[in-house]
Amino acid sequence: MPWDPGVSKHLTDEQLWALVCADPAVSNRQLADALGAPKATVASARWRLRRHGWTCPVSYEMCRHCGRPLTRQGNGQERRAYHPDCRPVAVQELRKPRDRRRWDALPVEERRDSFARAHAYIDQHQEATQATATQRHGRWTAEEDAVLIARHAEPAHVLATELGRTLYGVYRRRDRLSDRGLLPKR
Numbered sequence: 409m410p411w412d413p414g415v416s417k418h419l420t421d422e423q424l425w426a427l428v429c430a431d432p433a434v435s436n437r438q439l440a441d442a443l444g445a446p447k448a449t450v451a452s453a454r455w456r457l458r459r460h461g462w463t464c465p466v467s468y469e470m471c472r473h474c475g476r477p478l479t480r481q482g483n484g485q486e487r488r489a490y491h492p493d494c495r496p497v498a499v500q501e502l503r504k505p506r507d508r509r510r511w512d513a514l515p516v517e518e519r520r521d522s523f524a525r526a527h528a529y530i531d532q533h534q535e536a537t538q539a540t541a542t543q544r545h546g547r548w549t550a551e552e553d554a555v556l557i558a559r560h561a562e563p564a565h566v567l568a569t570e571l572g573r574t575l576y577g578v579y580r581r582r583d584r585l586s587d588r589g590l591l592p593k594r
Contacts (some may be wrong), residue, residue, distance in 0.1 A: 419445060419453055427453055428462055473498040497592060533565035534575045542572035548581055553590075556582060560591050 440447040471478045473494035568578045585591045
């Protein structure tokens with residue numbers, strides 16, 4: 409949609425189409441009155457349509473995560489190209505080396521404290537889920553696997569409580585499903 413910082417209103421697609429179809433002999437003031445838009449907006453839009461046309465530039469590339477073809481707006485030189493479904497996984501993979509470098513740069517005391525907090529969190533939730541587990545040592549069903557796959561981003565202790573499993577049981581099952589390729593690697 410044509411827009412300039414000095415122009416105060418966007419035009420709708422119908423208004424833009426009316427500008428494209430308008431006779432060049434019709435003045436900007438007449439078109440603005442007919443469309444109910446500011447004259448400056450109409451003048452700017454007509455200038456941009458004459459200069460750049462009705463279409464926008466697109467680029468054809470390969471997704472940098474999955475390798476499939478990708479069409480996107482613009483020339484594509486300034487940023488990485490991913491499908492919307494590939495972007496979260498690709499961004500997570502890009503962050504891994506940076507996270508590792510940040511972890512290695514932490515003092516030993518901070519790393520110990522971080523591990524201690526993580527272990528305390530796991531111990532607390534393991535005890536809580538052990539107390540409420542009704543499916544402890546039971547076989548995992550296809551329905552339970554489907555829940556783990558569909559809701560893989562949720563915290564493990566929440567899923568463990570809902571499924572009647574222990575925290576460690578959910579962790580182990582997620583690892584197995586991940587090894588089979590049914591869940592993303594953590």
